[in-house]
Amino acid sequence: MAYSDRELLARLVQCEAGGEGENGMKAVASVVMNRVHAPGGEYARVGRGSLRNIIFQPGQFVCASETENGRYNAQNIYNMRPEAIHYEIADWAMAGNRLSPLGQALWFYNPYSPLCRENFPSEVGIFTHRIGDHCFYDPLDAYFQT
Template sequence: MFKKSLLTGLAAVSMLAFSFPVESFAHANTHTVQKGDSIYKIAMKHGVSAQQLQAVNDKENTEIYPGEQLQLPVALSASEKDLLARLVEAEAKGESYAGKVAVATVVLNRVESDRFPDSLNGVIYDGIQFSPVLNGTINQPASAESKRAVNEAVAYQGFDRESLFFYNPDKAQSDYLSSKEVTTIIGDHVFLR
């Protein structure tokens, strides 16, 4: 009797699991536009500004269409903000506030990019991307300025020049990076896409 109940329960759970639409398994940072959606409604649902949602999707107006996939700005938990602030502190110590915002922005751009992992932890701990991860300085506490820089970068998503890389040419050389387009130079860091 118990075995029959267990099998019936498993069958029901399996049917439920496979009956959800495929889009529910889509990338966590996207939204599929439904009939009746608007930029404003989607922005409110996800806790971002309508202007930021438009900027992330390169939309000059608020027109959207059912079935369209919209990229959502990266939303971070308190622990993720702390991790990013510690990375910014270690990577951009001694740089200007603008340089710290730009470093945080690169990390957020990577989360949104198809070329990198789609989580903050995945991007930060992706191989040998960031020297503070390798040398352990990411474990040091972040300054108040680095924390503010992270908050500004989160609010700034979609309004940047889509930088995906940065480096200090006085400390590192890279043939790979030298082939990339320079988006801006802030302090000792060169930002590229």
């Protein structure tokens, strides 16, 4: 299917953070758009300013994959049915807005525990905030060498 960038972001936000409340969804949208506009490193090379390239970069978002570990992934963006709030958050993020405590966060993950790792992924990101179940990470200078 040929979804617009707005539709893709709304679906990804719903899939990745639909149960995290408005700030959780805004945080995920902020990370996605930070990647789109990354001034260097892997996301600048892969994304080249394209939301679609960022969302569909292999291994980045479980929700952008129809299969995980060789099995069908029922929770994917194609099975989402975004509501008005998801489109509002997509529009908000695409207009250049970011959730203020996140800075330039490029990564998030759910540790399924109350603690967030200090660095993620590996040694190129440093923990900045936890919002809901997700830990968020800003890039270190080492990221821009990736």
